[in-house]
Every structure is written in structure tokens, then in C-alpha cells.
Amino acid sequence: MEQANDPIVRFDGVQKSYDGETLVVKKLDLDIARGEFLTMLGPSGSGKTTCLMMLAGFEPATHGEIYLNGQPINRVPPHKRGIGMVFQNYALFPHMTVAENLAFPLEVRGMDRATIEQKVNRALDMVRLPEFGGRRPAQLSGGQQQRVAVARALVFEPDLVLMDEPLGALDKNLREEMQYEIKHIHERLGVSVVYVTHDQSEALTMSNRVAVFDDGVIQQLAAPDVLYEQPRNAFVAYFIGENNRLYGRVEAIDGDHCTVRLDDEGASVRALRVNVEGVGSRTTLSLRPERVQILGGEQAADNVMSGRVEELIYLGDHVRTRMTVAGNDAFIVKIPNAHGHAVLRVGDTVKLGWAADDCRALDPPTGEREPV
Amino acid sequence: MATIAPATEGLTTADGVSLKVSLARANARSRRRALLLVLPLLAFLTVTFVLPILDMLYRGIENSVVPETFTRTTAVIGQWDPDTAELPPESIYEAMVGDLKEAYASKSLGSAARRLNYDLPGVSSLFRKSGRRANRIEEGPYKDALLKIDKAWGEPAIWRLLHRESGAYTASYFLAAVDMRYDEQGDVAPQPEYRQIYLRLFGRTLMLSVVITVLCLLLGYPVAYLLATLPLRTSNLLMVMVLLPFWTSLLVRTTSWIALLQTQGVINDLLVLVGIVSDDGRLQMMHNQVGTIVAMTHILLPFMILPLYSVMKTIPPSYMRAARSLGANPLTAFVRVYLPNTVAGIGAGSILVFILAIGYYITPALVGGQSGTLISNFIADHISTTLNWGLAAALGVLLLGIVLALYFLYDKIVGIDNMKLG
Numbered sequence: 021m022e023q024a025n026d027p028i029v030r031f032d033g034v035q036k037s038y039d040g041e042t043l044v045v046k047k048l049d050l051d052i053a054r055g056e057f058l059t060m061l062g063p064s065g066s067g068k069t070t071c072l073m074m075l076a077g078f079e080p081a082t083h084g085e086i087y088l089n090g091q092p093i094n095r096v097p098p099h100k101r102g103i104g105m106v107f108q109n110y111a112l113f114p115h116m117t118v119a120e121n122l123a124f125p126l127e128v129r130g131m132d133r134a135t136i137e138q139k140v141n142r143a144l145d146m147v148r149l150p151e152f153g154g155r156r157p158a159q160l161s162g163g164q165q166q167r168v169a170v171a172r173a174l175v176f177e178p179d180l181v182l183m184d185e186p187l188g189a190l191d192k193n194l195r196e197e198m199q200y201e202i203k204h205i206h207e208r209l210g211v212s213v214v215y216v217t218h219d220q221s222e223a224l225t226m227s228n229r230v231a232v233f234d235d236g237v238i239q240q241l242a243a244p245d246v247l248y249e250q251p252r253n254a255f256v257a258y259f260i261g262e263n264n265r266l267y268g269r270v271e272a273i274d275g276d277h278c279t280v281r282l283d284d285e286g287a288s289v290r291a292l293r294v295n296v297e298g299v300g301s302r303t304t305l306s307l308r309p310e311r312v313q314i315l316g317g318e319q320a321a322d323n324v325m326s327g328r329v330e331e332l333i334y335l336g337d338h339v340r341t342r343m344t345v346a347g348n349d350a351f352i353v354k355i356p357n358a359h360g361h362a363v364l365r366v367g368d369t370v371k372l373g374w375a376a377d378d379c380r381a382l383d384p385p386t387g388e389r390e391p392v
Numbered sequence: 393m394a395t396i397a398p399a400t401e402g403l404t405t406a407d408g409v410s411l412k413v414s415l416a417r418a419n420a421r422s423r424r425r426a427l428l429l430v431l432p433l434l435a436f437l438t439v440t441f442v443l444p445i446l447d448m449l450y451r452g453i454e455n456s457v458v459p460e461t462f463t464r465t466t467a468v469i470g471q472w473d474p475d476t477a478e479l480p481p482e483s484i485y486e487a488m489v490g491d492l493k494e495a496y497a498s499k500s501l502g503s504a505a506r507r508l509n510y511d512l513p514g515v516s517s518l519f520r521k522s523g524r525r526a527n528r529i530e531e532g533p534y535k536d537a538l539l540k541i542d543k544a545w546g547e548p549a550i551w552r553l554l555h556r557e558s559g560a561y562t563a564s565y566f567l568a569a570v571d572m573r574y575d576e577q578g579d580v581a582p583q584p585e586y587r588q589i590y591l592r593l594f595g596r597t598l599m600l601s602v603v604i605t606v607l608c609l610l611l612g613y614p615v616a617y618l619l620a621t622l623p624l625r626t627s628n629l630l631m632v633m634v635l636l637p638f639w640t641s642l643l644v645r646t647t648s649w650i651a652l653l654q655t656q657g658v659i660n661d662l663l664v665l666v667g668i669v670s671d672d673g674r675l676q677m678m679h680n681q682v683g684t685i686v687a688m689t690h691i692l693l694p695f696m697i698l699p700l701y702s703v704m705k706t707i708p709p710s711y712m713r714a715a716r717s718l719g720a721n722p723l724t725a726f727v728r729v730y731l732p733n734t735v736a737g738i739g740a741g742s743i744l745v746f747i748l749a750i751g752y753y754i755t756p757a758l759v760g761g762q763s764g765t766l767i768s769n770f771i772a773d774h775i776s777t778t779l780n781w782g783l784a785a786a787l788g789v790l791l792l793g794i795v796l797a798l799y800f801l802y803d804k805i806v807g808i809d810n811m812k813l814g
């Protein structure tokens with residue numbers, strides 16, 4: 021029975037290996053809710069496309085089962101899955117006009133001429149290209165081809181659409197415009213979308229939930245704000261947004277917080293206990309640049325340290341300042357360009373402060389494998 | 393950007409020269425350089441390709457041997473009206489006797505006689521005989537003297553032939569090449585049934601070429617597909633196997649087909665061994681069309697595979713995936729998406745194989761036998777055996793014409809620009 025709150029897609033212990041030696045997808049358990057916009061985000065080679073290909077039916081899962089609408093689909097061929105797909109290079113058929121491209125999925129479903137024409141026109145309207153039906157894909161700009169590809173994946177009204185880096189080939193402005201447009205189409209039609217990208221800002225602006233992939237494993241699956249505010253491990257903290265890292269050893273744990281002694285200066289820092297094993301274990305402290313304040317004479321904070329200004333980059337609304345803090349010379353602080361803020365010069369030593377709750381104690385640095 | 397010339401006066405460069413002029417100058421320089429680079433090849437092609445073709449065209453209509461040998465006769469034969477039943481006047485007979493004497497003495501009569509014999513079989517011996525005896529004719533009436541040597545001199549057909557072929561050019565080679573001739577009355581008419589060979593031969597050549605092209609396409613398409621889609625290591629191996637025939641001599645390949653196909657050959661032995669055919673029911677696979685088709689298909693296959701492969705390699709796998717994800721089963725996806733994208737390769741491969749097949753020579757000569765030889769074998773035969781170069785040239789020109797016509801047709805239907813040779 022298909023129910024509204026059943027997941028539309030379920031990956032159940034899915035593993036994938038191409039060569040029988042290494043697992044490209046290590047253990048994937050993932051539920052995708054009906055109507056959700058879920059983004060798979062991760063560095064190159066982390067297995068995102070592979071997951072999408074397994075879902076679309078172009079690659080078999082080596083182990084585990086994928087369910088679509090509650091039905092196992094490992095043995096269902098791609099053309100019977102009814103999943104729309106947008107490819108990175110659009111994959112529009114060059115020998116057909118735009119209208120013929122859009123009519124293709126309807127024709128193979130045996131619909132009659134009149135219905136096809138009506139649906140094609142509606143799809144062209146949806147992507148705001150009503151005049152372009154008679155053109156060949158090669159006569160369209162990249163952004164227009166992109167829209168046709170989206171329209172074609174939606175024209176046969178699938179309840180699930182997969183998009184593999186659909187905006188990868190577009191320039192920045194067009195990209196942002198298209199992000200907005202895809203998001204609107206999603207909201208209007210209520211389809212479920214699985215979207216793959218390695219652009220984190222794209223992931224954050226478009227998605228209901230983001231699955232951060234690394235090394236064939238989902239590192240964290242959460243809403244964009246949660247992902248940014250509460251990264252669960254050092255990789256996610258590093259991959260999403262900017263972040264300062266300090267390394268140390270846990271000295272004491274009290275409730276939600278812990279005290280960490282930094283490797284370099286031996287100073288103690290109070291931090292939120294997120295992902296530490298216990299007293300004595302090593303940890304990575306993660307701190308967003310915008311949560312660090314430059315303290316005036318009387319101001320206080322949970323943690324106070326001194327830093328030396330190494331470099332100033334003027335960015336209009338804020339000044340990006342690189343400092344050396346506790347031996348880390350890539351410590352970034354964003355200083356808002358507002359009244360009452362001290363004017364810094366390279367070489368100055370200033371007092372920095374931040375709240376214990378903004379400083380997250382995460383898993384230890386692995387040494388061998390720094391997230392890339 | 394100090395001044396901007398008004399648009400009506402045209403733009404100029406910084407030193408005041410008109411923009412168009414200096415652009416043309418710059419382009420001319422690079423054109424000259426390009427010309428210089430291709431000049432050696434151009435010269436080579438002119439000598440080895442263009443000139444022979446022009447020469448062939450000319451030989452197909454050239455007829456100087458007749459007016460040069462029968463100088464006197466051709467000068468006066470215009471006085472006689474070939475449409476009447478009367479014989480030419482005495483003056484023409486006199487001219488002929490003079491020509492015969494001179495040609496016999498300078499030994500040029502033989503080639504002229506052979507030339508006229510193509511048009512009217514049998515006249516060769518008449519001229520030779522008359523040449524030998526013409527010396528004895530001292531004085532007129534020359535008509536009676538010639539008639540005494542051979543009664544054939546009293547037939548208007550001979551004189552009509554001379555009248556018709558007295559010019560420096562002739563159409564008779566081309567007529568012969570399409571199984572036509574001038575009849576007794578000098579009108580264009582079809583050859584008698586038993587002498588009609590060339591049209592049938594052209595037909596057979598075209599038909600066999602089509603069969604070979606279709607076979608190459610059917611056999612080559614899947615191979616090209618595999619080449620384009622298999623992982624690199626496997627496809628490299630396959631590519632070597634496709635190219636292997638290129639590194640083997642054509643003659644070796646053809647003779648190995650003889651070893652395979654002949655009645656006592658490998659295939660027949662195998663069939664007999666397995667018991668599919670009896671020992672005295674051995675299949676005739678050589679010295680007929682089967683031999684030509686099998687051997688030529690094998691030899692021309694790479695010319696189909698390579699253009700197909702080069703087109704298929706440019707088709708991203710995502711096209712087929714997109715078609716499948718849109719709901720097309722594998723067959724529909726192939727027919728509606730993959731196949732149309734390979735049309736350029738199919739066209740290029742087919743036209744290449746067809747044009748090569750239509751002019752193929754060695755293989756049909758060795759394995760074709762009676763029914764499997766092609767037009768080019770006859771052309772070669774006329775050049776080396778019967779020495780009828782005029783007819784060989786006319787046949788060659790027709791063959792060239794057919795190829796060009798097909799090429800033109802292909803351009804109209806598919807478009808040469810769509811062709812991809814690799």
C-alpha cells in the first residue's frame with residue numbers, strides 16, 4: 021500500500037563496488053520522503069553519481085536493496101521505473117527538435133497526438149520557452165538547453181526526478197537563476213527531487229535536506245541550517261561553509277560541554293561536546309569565522325585568546341582577517357564593516373573571544389586522511 | 393580612439409588604409425602561405441590523377457588514326473551522301489587506293505584497320521588484303537580494281553563507316569560501352585542480343601556492390617558499436633583485430649579465401665567431415681558471385697567499421713540512458729535515439745565501401761570466375777589483352793560518371809557535410 025508518509029525511496033544497506041576490490045558506496049541507508057528535495061553533496065569521487073545510477077537502474081547494487089514506493093526495484097529495468105532524470109550534459113537528442121524531445125517520453129508511452137501536443141506545450145510554458153518548440157537543441161543557449169532537459173524529465177509526470185549536477189556547465193549568474201527556477205518548479209509540482217552537486221551553496225539554498233557524502237558514506241543527513249550550525253563531524257564542518265580548526269586533547273567533560281587543552285600553547289578552551297569519545301581523547305575544535313569577536317577592553321567571553329593579524333582582505337560589507345591563533349596561522353575572522361569597530365593593521369595583536377556553544381568539539385584529526 | 397570615421401565612409405585602420413583593404417591583404421598573405429604548403433601535393437595529384445583522368449576522357453572519343461591513315465579519302469568522302477543507295481564516285485575510290493598504298497608502305501594500315509574493325513567486325517581483313525594488293529593497281533578505273541580485290545568494296549556499309557568515322561572524334565566507343573552500335577544504315581541501334589554484355593555487367597557490378605555494402609553494414613555496425621562502448625583495454629584489442637587485415641597484403645587475403653572457399657577447400661572439407669554435405673555434393677563457393685561477395689565483404693569491412701566507429705565514439709552514453717530513463721525499452725531507445733545519431737557514419741561508410749567495391753579489380757579477378765567478375769575486370773582486359781583502349785576509356789568514364797552521380801544523389805539526400813570519415 022502506498023501511503024503519503026511512506027518514503028518514496030529507501031536505500032537499505034546498499035553497497036556498490038565496480039571492480040570487486042574497493043567499495044565505492046560503503047553502506048547506504050537512506051529514506052527519501054515524498055515531495056522532498058534531497059541533495060547529495062560531496063567531493064568528487066565520493067559516490068554520488070553512483071548512488072543516482074543505482075536508483076535510476078543503470079548500475080546494479082552489489083549488495084542491499086533499493087525500494088521505490090515500497091517496491092524493491094533491483095530487478096526492474098530503467099525504462100519501467102518511471103523516474104525522470106536530468107543529466108549533467110543535458111543529453112538532449114540532437115536529431116530531434118525541442119518539441120520532439122519533449123514528446124519522446126510521451127510517445128513511448130503510447131499517448132495520442134492531441135494529449136502529447138497539449139502536454140508538450142504545457143511543459144514548454146513551465147520552463148518559459150513557449151516559442152522554442154521547433155528549434156534543435158544545438159540552436160539553444162546552455163541555460164535554455166538546461167530548461168528543456170528539466171522539462172523533458174518532468175513532462176511524463178514522474179513522482180521522482182533525479183538531477184546529476186544539472187547546472188555544472190553554466191556560469192555563475194545563470195546557475196543562480198536556474199537554481200531558483202528548479203526550486204520553484206519543485207514547489208509547484210510537488211515532485212520528489214534527488215539532486216547531486218558538489219557546490220555547497222547550491223545544496224544549501226535549494227534543499228529540504230542535504231546528505232553529505234564522503235568516501236562512500238553519508239557523513240551527515242540534515243536540513244541545511246542544521247548542517248551549517250551543527251556539523252556532526254570534522255568533515256562536514258570543513259565541507260560546509262568556512263571553519264577554523266584547532267586541535268587538542270579533552271581534559272574534562274561536564275554535561276554538554278568539555279574542556280580541551282590545545283596542542284600548541286597549552287591553553288584551555290571550553291567547547292560544546294559533540295563527537296568526543298571521552299576524557300583524554302584527541303579532538304578537532306570547529307569554529308565559524310563569523311562567531312569570533314574582537315573583544316574591546318571590558319568585553320568578556322567564554323573563551324578568550326589573543327591573535328596576531330597576518331592579512332586583511334577588504335570585502336565591502338566585512339573585512340576578512342587572517343590571524344595566527346594558538347599556532348594556527350590560517351585562523352579567519354570576519355569583522356563586520358560597521359561603526360565602532362577597531363581599525364586593524366597587519367602585525368597588531370588583538371584579543372579574540374567566542375562562546376563555548378559556538379565551538380564544537382568533533383572527531384579527532386585522522387592524520388592520514390585530511391578531508392579534501 | 394581619437395576619431396571615429398563616419399560609417400558611410402567605411403572604417404580605416406590606424407594608418408588610414410581602408411579596413412576592408414588591409415583585411416583582404418592580411419588574408420591574401422595567409423592564403424598564399426596555405427597554397428604554398430599544398431603545392432607539392434597539388435602538383436603530384438595533377439600529374440598522377442587529374443591528367444590520367446583527362447587523358448582517359450579524351451581516349452574515349454579520340455579517333456585520329458582514321459583521318460591520319462586515310463588522309464585522301466577523308467578529304468573527299470564528304471562529297472558522297474551516305475543516305476543514298478549508290479556507291480561513291482570514282483574519285484573517292486581513287487583516293488582510297490592512294491591511301492591504301494601509302495598506309496601499307498608505312499605499316500600504319502594495321503592499326504587503322506583494327507580501329508575500324510571495332511565498328512564493323514570483319515573489315516580488318518578487308519583492309520589488310522586490299523593494302524597488300526593495292527600496289528599492283530597502276531591506273532583506273534580504281535573502283536573496278538578494288539572490287540576485283542574484294543567484292544565487299546561494293547557494299548555501301550563500308551563507305552558509310554568511313555564516312556562516319558572520318559572525323560577526329562568518335563562516339564562509337566561510348567555507344568559500344570552501353571551495348572549500342574551503328575547499324576547498316578548508320579543509325580544508332582542496340583547491339584544484337586548475343587553481343588550485349590556491358591549493361592548487364594554494369595548492372596551486376598552495381599548489384600554486387602550494393603550487396604557487399606549492405607553486408608559490410610550489417611556485419612560492421614555491431615563491431616563498431618562494441619569498439620565505441622567497450623572499456624578501453626578490450627576495445628583496443630578489438631581495434632587491432634579490425635586493423636589487422638590492413639597490414640596483410642591484399643593478395644594474401646584473397647588467396648587465403650581461395651584456400652577456404654574452393655571445392656577441395658577448408659570449408660567444404662569441414663562440411664563434408666561434419667556430414668552436412670556429401671563428398672560429391674561439395675558446394676561451389678568460388679569462381680562465382682558467392683566468392684566475390686564473401687572475399688570483398690571481408691576486405692572492405694574495415695572501411696565500413698572505421699567511419700562508423702568514429703561517429704559512434706562521439707555519441708555520449710548519456711543519450712541512451714536518457715532515452716531509457718524516459719521510458720523507452722532498449723530496442724526503441726536504439727532505433728529512435730542511437731541509430732539516427734549514427735546516420736553520418738552509415739552514410740560515410742556505405743559510400744566509401746560502395747565506391748571501392750564498384751571499381752574493385754584484383755579480388756573478383758581471382759575468385760569471381762565467370763559470373764563474379766565486375767566491370768573493372770573488363771576494363772583491365774581491354775587495356776591489357778584486346779588493346780581496345782578507347783572502349784576501356786569509355787567504360788571507365790561511365791564508371792566514373794556513375795560514382796559521381798551517386799555521390800551527387802547522396803549529397804542531395806543525406807548531405808556531404810553530414811558525412812564523417814573519421
Ligand SMILES: Nc1ncnc2c1ncn2[C@@H]1O[C@H](COP(=O)(O)OP(=O)(O)OP(=O)(O)O)[C@@H](O)[C@H]1O
Pocket residue numbers: 038039044062063064065066067068069070071218
Ligand atoms: N563505471 C565505473 N567503473 C569503475 N569505477 C567507477 C565507475 N564509475 C565510477 N567509478 C568510481 O567510483 C567512484 C565514485 O564515482 P562517482 O561517479 O559516483 O563519484 P561522484 O561523487 O559522482 O563524483 P563527481 O562529483 O566527480 O561526479 C570513483 O572513485 C570512480 O572512480
Ligand SMILES: [Mg+2]
Pocket residue numbers: 068069070184
Ligand atoms: Mg558525478
